[in-house]
Amino acid sequence: MSSATAKRKRPEPKSLTPPLTGQEKVIYELIRSRREEGIWSKDIKQETDIAEAVVNKCLKVLIVKKLVKEVPNYQNKGKKIYMAVEYQPSEALTGGFWYENGKPDEESIEPISKLCTGVLHNMGVGTVEDIANAVRNTRALNFDCPTMRILQLVKALVLKGQLLEMRSTGYGEFSSIPVGAVCYKCVTKTALPKAGAFASIPCGVCPHLSICTPDGLVSPSNCVYYGKWLDF
Amino acid sequence: MSTQRGIRLAVHLIDSHFGHLVSKVCECLLLKGSLTLNQIVSNTGLPRPDVKKCLLVLIQHNCIQPFTLEQRGGFEEGNNVSIHYTPLFDNILHRLRFSKFVLLVMNKLGKECADLLQGLLEHGRLTMELIIRRAAESTKTEAPDAVHDAFKRLVGARFVERCPDSEPFIELPTDEEATTKNRRSKFAKVVPQTIEQRAIAAAIPMEAKRFLISCDTGSEDTTETDKDAPSILSAGEKRKRDFSEIDDELGAAGFQKEVLWRPNFEEFVRCLRHKACIVHERLRLDEGAAIVLSAMLESSRNPEGGAVSRYSVPMSLNAIYEEVMRTEVGRTMTLDHVRTSLDQLGCTKNADDLYSVDLSNLIQLCRNEEVESFMLKKYGGVAYMIFRLLSKESRFFETDKISQDILKEKVETQKILFQMWQDNYLSMEKISTPAPKTNHFLLWRINQDLVWKQVLDGMYHAALNLINRVSFELNKEQELRELPSSRITGVLVSRKARLLKIRYCLESSLMRLDDAIMLFHDF
Ligand code: SF4
Numbered sequence: 001m002s003s004a005t006a007k008r009k010r011p012e013p014k015s016l017t018p019p020l021t022g023q024e025k026v027i028y029e030l031i032r033s034r035r036e037e038g039i040w041s042k043d044i045k046q047e048t049d050i051a052e053a054v055v056n057k058c059l060k061v062l063i064v065k066k067l068v069k070e071v072p073n074y075q076n077k078g079k080k081i082y083m084a085v086e087y088q089p090s091e092a093l094t095g096g097f098w099y100e101n102g103k104p105d106e107e108s109i110e111p112i113s114k115l116c117t118g119v120l121h122n123m124g125v126g127t128v129e130d131i132a133n134a135v136r137n138t139r140a141l142n143f144d145c146p147t148m149r150i151l152q153l154v155k156a157l158v159l160k161g162q163l164l165e166m167r168s169t170g171y172g173e174f175s176s177i178p179v180g181a182v183c184y185k186c187v188t189k190t191a192l193p194k195a196g197a198f199a200s201i202p203c204g205v206c207p208h209l210s211i212c213t214p215d216g217l218v219s220p221s222n223c224v225y226y227g228k229w230l231d232f
Numbered sequence: 233m234s235t236q237r238g239i240r241l242a243v244h245l246i247d248s249h250f251g252h253l254v255s256k257v258c259e260c261l262l263l264k265g266s267l268t269l270n271q272i273v274s275n276t277g278l279p280r281p282d283v284k285k286c287l288l289v290l291i292q293h294n295c296i297q298p299f300t301l302e303q304r305g306g307f308e309e310g311n312n313v314s315i316h317y318t319p320l321f322d323n324i325l326h327r328l329r330f331s332k333f334v335l336l337v338m339n340k341l342g343k344e345c346a347d348l349l350q351g352l353l354e355h356g357r358l359t360m361e362l363i364i365r366r367a368a369e370s371t372k373t374e375a376p377d378a379v380h381d382a383f384k385r386l387v388g389a390r391f392v393e394r395c396p397d398s399e400p401f402i403e404l405p406t407d408e409e410a411t412t413k414n415r416r417s418k419f420a421k422v423v424p425q426t427i428e429q430r431a432i433a434a435a436i437p438m439e440a441k442r443f444l445i446s447c448d449t450g451s452e453d454t455t456e457t458d459k460d461a462p463s464i465l466s467a468g469e470k471r472k473r474d475f476s477e478i479d480d481e482l483g484a485a486g487f488q489k490e491v492l493w494r495p496n497f498e499e500f501v502r503c504l505r506h507k508a509c510i511v512h513e514r515l516r517l518d519e520g521a522a523i524v525l526s527a528m529l530e531s532s533r534n535p536e537g538g539a540v541s542r543y544s545v546p547m548s549l550n551a552i553y554e555e556v557m558r559t560e561v562g563r564t565m566t567l568d569h570v571r572t573s574l575d576q577l578g579c580t581k582n583a584d585d586l587y588s589v590d591l592s593n594l595i596q597l598c599r600n601e602e603v604e605s606f607m608l609k610k611y612g613g614v615a616y617m618i619f620r621l622l623s624k625e626s627r628f629f630e631t632d633k634i635s636q637d638i639l640k641e642k643v644e645t646q647k648i649l650f651q652m653w654q655d656n657y658l659s660m661e662k663i664s665t666p667a668p669k670t671n672h673f674l675l676w677r678i679n680q681d682l683v684w685k686q687v688l689d690g691m692y693h694a695a696l697n698l699i700n701r702v703s704f705e706l707n708k709e710q711e712l713r714e715l716p717s718s719r720i721t722g723v724l725v726s727r728k729a730r731l732l733k734i735r736y737c738l739e740s741s742l743m744r745l746d747d748a749i750m751l752f753h754d755f
Binding site: 099109169196198199201205232 | 602603605609610637638691698700734747748
């Protein structure tokens with residue numbers, strides 16, 4: 001779970017700030033005040049009233065001194081955003097909690113999704129709170145992962161067909177869950193999506209279906225897909 | 233819902249069962265709707281006597297329904313009356329699944345009944361006397377009583393019914409009827425029935441008569457019936473008597489003097505629909521849920537009749553429990569377990585504490601699964617997730633929202649969305665935020681009915697391809713098939729085994745595909 005734990009370190013306050021010039025300090029303070037939202041270089045110029053060339057020079061210095069970083073903005077790749085190094089880009093910049101630079105952070109999604117499925121498998125049926133608590137209790141994560149974020153993973157697992165979403169009836173396996181509450185269950189092997197009748201034959205997904213006729217150029221008798229399928 | 237490809241499949245079935253002429257007449261009717269004899273003759277260009285013969289074959293095999301239609305005449309003329317022939321698309325497709333019907337009866341009522349049904353399916357419609365004589369001869373049995381008994385059981389279980397009226401009379405709506413209909417359809421959005429639907433409904437005998445086996449051996453004098461029940465004859469029926477000579481042209485389609493019996497496809501569809509739900513719930517939930525559902529469906533019949541009803545007949549918990557107890561596995565279930573299964577099945581309780589299950593909802597789940605699996609195979613895992621997300625709610629989703637919900641990259645998501653859209657499985661809308669900061673967004677939605685229709689259409693085509701491939705494989709090995717088994721040695725043995733495998737693979741796929749066609753078309 002090392003990759004999972006590596007995600008999103010907690011911001012650590014910087015105690016030792018290297019010496020800065022007056023303008024550098026003004027710009028640095030402004031950037032820091034914007035926390036995980038960061039600030040656009042043009043906005044820095046406007047808000048501080050410092051000339052663009054100077055702002056750019058100061059930014060370079062701040063980056064070299066490892067006080068500020070440039071972070072990508074997935075919405076607008078050309079718009080340079082600066083942020084104090086101790087902050088992680090907000091969801092507006094990354095594209096979402098489980099995203100990095102607009103790309104899904106597979107290194108976190110994969111292992112934590114597996115963890116969710118694992119804990120749910122052990123408990124049988126559970127609400128998202130149950131799953132989130134169980135995940136936190138494993139102490140495999142060293143970052144705050146609110147229940148809402150676990151819900152995102154759980155919902156994606158439902159769409160993937162790995163978990164079932166259901167409502168508690170209040171008895172039987174649901175006895176510990178309030179009636180009507182949404183809960184989740186692992187999909188058993190037999191219930192995994194079985195290949196449908198249409199998807200199991202070559203014509204089902206054939207790109208030539210619309211032009212395939214008995215006496216046409218493409219026909220069931222000269223079909224290569226059938227040839228492969230019936231190659232006993 | 234008979235699409236172009238559905239029609240092609242139906243025509244092929246008729247062609248292979250009854251030959252080219254009959255299929256030509258059938259195709260003409262399927263493409264144009266109901267037509268008169270003259271219209272069929274001019275549309276097909278076939279000689280009149282041939283068309284008549286073809287129509288007789290199609291009537292005999294329950295593939296068309298004749299009806300007499302009253303139409304307004306011109307100025308100062310009386311109303312015209314003409315006989316129309318309407319194709320029964322569903323019945324034609326049922327020809328693909330006769331083996332399923334026989335198997336169903338075999339499992340429910342035993343071999344004797346299955347044999348009787350087999351004969352009836354081959355002949356389309358027969359009198360009871362003929363059915364019994366034919367069965368007694370083929371089994372060389374000396375006990376026609378047993379055959380008679382089997383026939384009674386078939387009718388009792390509603391697998392066999394009296395043939396519909398050979399030529400129902402569809403009269404012009406009275407002025408009053410017309411105005412009420414208009415008013416109703418305007419406010420209550422009642423879908424008006426087509427003339428063909430009215431004719432088919434009017435032809436079905438009344439419930440009490442439909443499954444009535446009279447004491448005599450099968451002939452029924454219509455004049456006697458008239459004498460017995462003069463008061464129930466509607467004005468239309470009386471008029472029909474006056475016009476029945478018109479139909480003399482077609483002889484057999486005229487007034488039936490004998491009671492003819494035919495397979496009741498509606499009942500087969502009803503049973504197969506129930507079976508599909510039970511099998512699906514066994515996989516989705518568990519054996520307990522399947523037993524409870526089966527108990528609810530098997531023990532009761534919807535009083536309204538019809539093959540497809542939305543809800544199962546309401547039953548009390550005790551009645552369901554009693555029914556569950558009758559099965560071997562059910563005996564181990566507690567009342568609490570039954571109640572849990574009822575909840576899992578999404579059963580609702582009415583004011584009298586009676587449970588019923590929403591069958592349409594279960595069928596919808598089955599349909600979704602079939603389409604989801606198709607999406608998975610055709611476009612991959614991301615499309616599968618997208619389809620599941622969009623089909624949960626029938627509203628537009630923005631590309632970003634979709635990619636965030638499925639936790640996939642936006643570019644990849646958008647690429648697949650476009651593919652699905654190009655193939656007509658999604659609808660898309662572009663919206664732009666007003667200037668100066670103009671942003672474009674793409675919104676996506678699934679039109680479920682359209683997707684289902686398209687998938688069904690593809691399935692008709694695929695079924696026809698499977699059938700064609702079977703004939704191709706069989707023709708290819710024609711010589712081998714004609715060889716006596718004593719001469720099949722050496723390499724021929726493996727060739728024969730290969731042919732068997734291919735045939736089995738194709739035919740079992742066709743039967744599975746036909747299940748899916750029924751799921752979308754009949755259930
Ligand atoms: S027969 Fe072959 S070419 Fe024709 S639609 Fe099927 S798979 Fe495609």
